[in-house]
Amino acid sequence: xxxxxxxxxxxxRLKDLGKKMPRxxxxxxxxxxxxxxxxxxxxxxTLPVEEGAPKFLGRIGAELSVEDGQRATRLAALNxxxxxxxxxxxxxxxxxxxxxxxxxxTTPEFREHPKVADAASELFVSVFGPDxxxxxxxxxxxxxxxxxxxxxxSIFEIRD
Numbered sequence: 001x002x003x004x005x006x007x008x009x010x011x012x013r014l015k016d017l018g019k020k021m022p023r024x025x026x027x028x029x030x031x032x033x034x035x036x037x038x039x040x041x042x043x044x045x046t047l048p049v050e051e052g053a054p055k056f057l058g059r060i061g062a063e064l065s066v067e068d069g070q071r072a073t074r075l076a077a078l079n080x081x082x083x084x085x086x087x088x089x090x091x092x093x094x095x096x097x098x099x100x101x102x103x104x105x106t107t108p109e110f111r112e113h114p115k116v117a118d119a120a121s122e123l124f125v126s127v128f129g130p131d132x133x134x135x136x137x138x139x140x141x142x143x144x145x146x147x148x149x150x151x152x153x154s155i156f157e158i159r160d
Contacts, residue, residue: 008129009092010091010092010128010129013126013129014091017127021078021081021082021085022050022078022079022082025047025052025083031044033083034087036158040098040157041084041088041094043080043083043154043155045103045145045151046152046154047148047152049079049148056071056072058105058147059106060104061109066112069104069116069119069150070119071119073117074123080152081123093158094128095159096157097128097132097155097156098156099135099136099155100121100152101139101153101154102117102120102136102139102152102153103139103141103144104116104141104144105141105143105144105149105150106141114138121134
């Protein structure tokens with residue numbers, strides 16, 4: 001089964017993509033990474049962190065390129081997937097990606113926010129399928145926690 005097969009599960013699609021799932025990131029403060037209420041799973045802001053170290057420090061449009069921002073956004077999305085799997089036991093329990101909130105640290109002149117944010121949206125579509133595409137908000141910020149260029153917030157609908 002390929003990743004384009006609508007009936008393939010999210011775990012199978014992720015494997016077909018050849019993406020290595022990172023270890024779920026630990027909170028950087030006094031909060032939890034995931035809260036489930038009813039059939040919704042809310043994730044805290046997920047950062048582009050690798051092995052506990054923040055990556056892609058700086059602002060897109062200054063120290064970082066659009067491509068750097070896309071790689072950072074993909075890494076934050078992979079970290080979100082790792083958190084979902086840790087909380088639910090399997091990505092196959094996700095029935096819909098409801099919402100993505102993507103905050104980007106950019107220069108005031110930067111205008112390519114959607115191009116950077118698409119890296120997360122496209123990864124989630126590849127993993128969960130086009131019928132589970134989310135709504136999305138994208139914001140440009142002056143700065144973000146620990147100097148990273150992206151923070152990804154996500155809400156998933158899940159089944160038992």
